[in-house]
Amino acid sequence: MTATASGRHGESRQWRRRAATALFLAPSSAWYFLLLVVPLGILLVFSFGERAPEGGYAAGLTIDNYLRLPTRSTAFVNTLTLAGAGTILCVLVGYPLAYYLATRAGARKTLLLVLVIVPFWTSFLIRTYAWLTILGNTGIPSLVEALGFEKPVFLNTPPAVMIGIVYNYLPLMVFPLYVSLERLDKRLLEASKDLGAGRWRTFAQVTLPLTLPGVLSGIILVFIPIMGEYLIPALLGGGKVFFVGNALVDTFLQSRNWPFGSAMAVGLILFVLVAVALYLRVGTRGRVEREVSLV
Amino acid sequence: MEQSEFAKLYRALQRGNISRRQFLLATGLGAASAVLAACAPGAAAPTAKPTAAPTAAPSVAPTIAADWTPPAGVNLGKELYVTTWPNYHDPKTLERFTQLTGVKVNLTIFGSNEEMLAKLLVGNTGWDVLVPTNYTFETYGSKKIIEPLDLAKLPHLDPSRYDQRLLSPAHYPAGSGPLHGFNKDWGTTGYVINTKHVKKPMATWKDFFDLARTDYSGKVTIHDYQLTSIGNALVYHGFSFNSVKADELAKAEKLLIEVKKHLFAITSDYQPPMKNEDAWIAMGWTNDAAQLHKGNTDIQYVIGSDGGEIWSDFYTVVAGSKNREAAYAFLDYMATPSVAVKDADFHGAPLVDSAMIALQSAETKNNKITYPDATSMTKLEFGTAELLTNQDRAELWARFKSA
Amino acid sequence: MDRVFRGQAILLYLFLYVPIGLVVLFSFNDGERTGELRGLSLRWYERALGDEFALSALWNSLVVGVWTSLIATALGTMAALAVNRAPRPVRVALEALTYVAIIIPGIVIGIATLIFYVNLFEWVNPWLAWAWTSLGLGNPPVLQSGLHTIIGAHVVFTMAIVFVLVRTRLAGIDRSLVEASADLYATPWRTLRQVTIPQIRPAILAGALLSFTFSFDDYIVASFVQGPGQPTLPLYVFGSIRRGITPQINAIASLILVVTLTVLTVTYLVSRRSLQRPPVALNEADAPAGGGSNA
Numbered sequence: 001m002t003a004t005a006s007g008r009h010g011e012s013r014q015w016r017r018r019a020a021t022a023l024f025l026a027p028s029s030a031w032y033f034l035l036l037v038v039p040l041g042i043l044l045v046f047s048f049g050e051r052a053p054e055g056g057y058a059a060g061l062t063i064d065n066y067l068r069l070p071t072r073s074t075a076f077v078n079t080l081t082l083a084g085a086g087t088i089l090c091v092l093v094g095y096p097l098a099y100y101l102a103t104r105a106g107a108r109k110t111l112l113l114v115l116v117i118v119p120f121w122t123s124f125l126i127r128t129y130a131w132l133t134i135l136g137n138t139g140i141p142s143l144v145e146a147l148g149f150e151k152p153v154f155l156n157t158p159p160a161v162m163i164g165i166v167y168n169y170l171p172l173m174v175f176p177l178y179v180s181l182e183r184l185d186k187r188l189l190e191a192s193k194d195l196g197a198g199r200w201r202t203f204a205q206v207t208l209p210l211t212l213p214g215v216l217s218g219i220i221l222v223f224i225p226i227m228g229e230y231l232i233p234a235l236l237g238g239g240k241v242f243f244v245g246n247a248l249v250d251t252f253l254q255s256r257n258w259p260f261g262s263a264m265a266v267g268l269i270l271f272v273l274v275a276v277a278l279y280l281r282v283g284t285r286g287r288v289e290r291e292v293s294l295v
Numbered sequence: 296m297e298q299s300e301f302a303k304l305y306r307a308l309q310r311g312n313i314s315r316r317q318f319l320l321a322t323g324l325g326a327a328s329a330v331l332a333a334c335a336p337g338a339a340a341p342t343a344k345p346t347a348a349p350t351a352a353p354s355v356a357p358t359i360a361a362d363w364t365p366p367a368g369v370n371l372g373k374e375l376y377v378t379t380w381p382n383y384h385d386p387k388t389l390e391r392f393t394q395l396t397g398v399k400v401n402l403t404i405f406g407s408n409e410e411m412l413a414k415l416l417v418g419n420t421g422w423d424v425l426v427p428t429n430y431t432f433e434t435y436g437s438k439k440i441i442e443p444l445d446l447a448k449l450p451h452l453d454p455s456r457y458d459q460r461l462l463s464p465a466h467y468p469a470g471s472g473p474l475h476g477f478n479k480d481w482g483t484t485g486y487v488i489n490t491k492h493v494k495k496p497m498a499t500w501k502d503f504f505d506l507a508r509t510d511y512s513g514k515v516t517i518h519d520y521q522l523t524s525i526g527n528a529l530v531y532h533g534f535s536f537n538s539v540k541a542d543e544l545a546k547a548e549k550l551l552i553e554v555k556k557h558l559f560a561i562t563s564d565y566q567p568p569m570k571n572e573d574a575w576i577a578m579g580w581t582n583d584a585a586q587l588h589k590g591n592t593d594i595q596y597v598i599g600s601d602g603g604e605i606w607s608d609f610y611t612v613v614a615g616s617k618n619r620e621a622a623y624a625f626l627d628y629m630a631t632p633s634v635a636v637k638d639a640d641f642h643g644a645p646l647v648d649s650a651m652i653a654l655q656s657a658e659t660k661n662n663k664i665t666y667p668d669a670t671s672m673t674k675l676e677f678g679t680a681e682l683l684t685n686q687d688r689a690e691l692w693a694r695f696k697s698a
Numbered sequence: 699m700d701r702v703f704r705g706q707a708i709l710l711y712l713f714l715y716v717p718i719g720l721v722v723l724f725s726f727n728d729g730e731r732t733g734e735l736r737g738l739s740l741r742w743y744e745r746a747l748g749d750e751f752a753l754s755a756l757w758n759s760l761v762v763g764v765w766t767s768l769i770a771t772a773l774g775t776m777a778a779l780a781v782n783r784a785p786r787p788v789r790v791a792l793e794a795l796t797y798v799a800i801i802i803p804g805i806v807i808g809i810a811t812l813i814f815y816v817n818l819f820e821w822v823n824p825w826l827a828w829a830w831t832s833l834g835l836g837n838p839p840v841l842q843s844g845l846h847t848i849i850g851a852h853v854v855f856t857m858a859i860v861f862v863l864v865r866t867r868l869a870g871i872d873r874s875l876v877e878a879s880a881d882l883y884a885t886p887w888r889t890l891r892q893v894t895i896p897q898i899r900p901a902i903l904a905g906a907l908l909s910f911t912f913s914f915d916d917y918i919v920a921s922f923v924q925g926p927g928q929p930t931l932p933l934y935v936f937g938s939i940r941r942g943i944t945p946q947i948n949a950i951a952s953l954i955l956v957v958t959l960t961v962l963t964v965t966y967l968v969s970r971r972s973l974q975r976p977p978v979a980l981n982e983a984d985a986p987a988g989g990g991s992n993a
Binding site for chain 2: 051053054055056071072074075136137138153155156238239240242246247250251252253254255256257
């Protein structure tokens with residue numbers, strides 16, 4: 001910043017600038033400290049404690065809770081599997097759409113892109129709820145039955161949860177893919193064709209590698225939140241499809257084992273942090289961080 | 296008749312669109328009250344001092360809360376927070392209370408006592424009235440979560456009219472201590488079946504868990520509630536509903552995990568799937584069974600002949616409640632026989648106060664779901680206090696849900 | 699090939715919009731249950747709008763949403779403006795905290811914040827009681843969970859989002875204008891007001907909008923830190939869903955959709971207007987080439 005510092009004017013200006021900076025940073029820092037750092041700290045402390053007889057926290061210093069985390073491994077593996085599968089589905093479904101929007105949609109592409117994002121702006125709860133009717137007894141199963149087949153059960157199954165995941169997170173995947181595809185220099189594609197490469201070859205060797213950052217952005221934007229999902233498995237899983245999120249809520253609000261729940265929460269945070277760190281290590285070339293826009 | 300039909304007619308009566316006579320004729324209550332006036336009070340203990348003697352024609356419906364008036368000169372405030380179970384209170388009963396007192400009743404619904412306890416342990420719940428089940432008094436009393444009832448504030452309550460076996464858990468310390476609550480109702484834990492689809496005879500928990508894995512796979516639900524789900528799995532193996540023995544629990548856990556993939560859902564809100572026919576068999580409680588049957592006579596209620604639970608729910612006042620006067624007014628209101636009886640018409644659970652039972656229609660008293668034969672309940676057990684806080688059972692349930 | 703692309707795009711748009719459409723459709727259902735369309739009627743809207751509990755839940759959500767948005771936008775923007783001038787440790791700490799706030803699953807935030815509040819109240823309330831009684835001030839205030847605790851938790855996440863958005867935008871603005879302003883002896887405040895802020899306004903608006911939408915739609919955090927008898931709309935809807943799907947819920951859902959869409963549209967229109975107004979130019983010749991198309 002240009003600072004036309006000149007003698008005593010400069011010094012007092014420096015001081016005032018520092019004061020202003022501090023003033024501007026103080027409220028948010030205080031908020032973060034009070035409502036993020038302290039709570040997480042308490043969570044950490046609790047994770048080393050013991051369960052009071054009727055539930056809740058009793059002071060203690062033990063790593064038992066962490067040692068017992070594997071007993072919930074099924075829920076964790078479930079979440080990992082469905083989150084992974086859901087993310088992959090999102091990529092498989094979202095990429096062609098993003099490709100179409102970026103390259104073939106012409107003048108209307110912004111409008112069409114907005115139309116993809118709009119559902120994402122509407123209520124998450126309502127969108128998930130929408131599937132309850134469709135997948136429930138009076139929805140698609142009735143339709144299938146009317147066509148003469150045996151009535152299938154969709155609700156409260158892993159596929160139902162998967163549909164919910166893809167439905168809710170697809171826009172979040174399409175956006176970075178679109179941005180990445182849009183920035184692709186089309187001349188490279190032309191050059192590839194001129195050099196005799198077929199459509200698929202061009203895709204595999206030019207398009208895909210160049211849009212990989214977008215794919216990775218999308219994967220991170222989708223996979224991480226799904227790991228912490230609660231609503232979709234709660235509504236569409238009926239207690240049968242159990243995510244880490246559901247296990248966490250249950251541990252606090254049913255079995256009332258706060259220390260263990262805290263250990264689970266800490267475990268989840270660590271997992272997420274490690275996953276993102278790995279991603280940054282593997283997938284990043286400076287620019288990509290800028291592309292990870294949350295809008 | 297359909298509950299919603301009844302509600303429509305009652306509303307019409309309130310608005311003055313139909314006359315009292317038309318209402319009584321349409322709903323059949325006129326006939327019922329005539330029968331009531333003609334017979335003696337029902338099967339319960341005879342120390343009856345009915346506070347509202349059933350007279351001819353306009354009886355139950357129009358004079359609903361006329362027997363209860365708010366306590367004089369007491370500031371009740373504007374809000375009351377009641378924590379209770381699903382489908383347990385007639386909205387009209389609550390509306391009537393608001394009309395008489397100006398106090399808005401806010402309901403918080405839970406599907407298990409464990410969840411209620413979890414919130415209470417966190418503290419600062421802001422609840423005033425709590426509707427817990429019989430086995431919670433040890434815990435709630437010892438942790439001073441609920442307060443001993445101030446009987447002076449409950450003129451309409453007469454504990455002597457209550458079946459002592461059902462009322463006794465409310466004494467804390469057990470036996471001789473002061474009353475910490477009075478019964479709202481009692482009931483059993485069995486299962487509902489939709490006989491339109493369920494053709495095989497079902498009478499025991501053995502039938503329930505076996506058929507869930509074979510013929511009716513995918514159409515069965517169990518409670519999201521360790522007490523009843525684990526309890527009934529124990530009964531399947533011939534053990535006690537209340538067992539906390541490690542080897543017995545292990546067997547129950549194995550059964551539950553095996554059944555899990557055959558379940559439609561694990562939920563204490565089983566009325567929607569039953570009504571929707573997403574589920575044909577659901578582990579359930581008396582009151583829900585009565586309501587479901589009223590809406591669809593194909594739905595029957597089965598009390599396991601090999602065992603199960605008999606329970607009672609109570610009205611209690613949360614210690615440190617901010618709206619204490621309103622809480623006591625509400626409790627007094629619900630202790631009034633005429634009010635409780637009308638409420639029971641909605642929720643369908645059997646009552647405990649002999650005066651209330653006396654006021655109920657013959658139709659209700661003959662309803663085998665609401666008032667089952669004593670013989671069908673011989674093997675049922677009351678839940679024991681330690682189950683609420685037993686770590687093994689809580690841990691088992693958490694493992695089961697995560698499995 | 700084009701047809702394949704267009705076909706799959708159409709299918710996807712159907713996939714995205716049909717469920718929401720069904721929710722809205724069945725809200726006009728004259729019958730008692732969703733899934734069986736029996737004539738059209740507005741009676742469920744009547745019921746929904748007359749339902750006191752639903753209305754008070756809506757009001758709670760609006761209050762929480764607006765406050766969250768205001769606080770998060772203010773604090774986040776201030777932090778974004780000042781952070782680059784802060785000493786390195788402070789800057790890194792703030793960035794790390796922002797990162798953590800965004801990545802952590804909502805459940806963990808909900809649980810941790812709840813535990814924090816509970817302990818805080820347990821600790822503070824006796825002091826308040828002591829202070830009030832010794833000063834003879836009558837009934838001491840009792841701290842309790844309520845709408846304010848929800849706002850507190852919501853701001854943590856939304857402030858981070860605003861911070862990222864504004865900071866990204868800030869990095870992209872034309873520095874020469876700011877420098878010019880300083881060279882012309884404008885005070886830092888004036889520069890801020892007349893040069894910097896207009897250029898980052900789209901990001902601020904986007905941040906405000908996102909904060910409101912997130913807060914309005916949040917279920918999981920609110921479910922942990924809510925106070926008694928004061929549910930927000932998602933809490934109310936979720937509770938009702940568990941009791942069964944009725945057209946009334948569909949009506950409420952449709953109304954929620956309308957609200958979120960309206961907020962989105964309004965903000966989009968407003969931010970487009972502010973984009974079309976060129977940023978402050980010191981003289982015509984120096985007018986920079988527009989402020990970017992990102993909203």
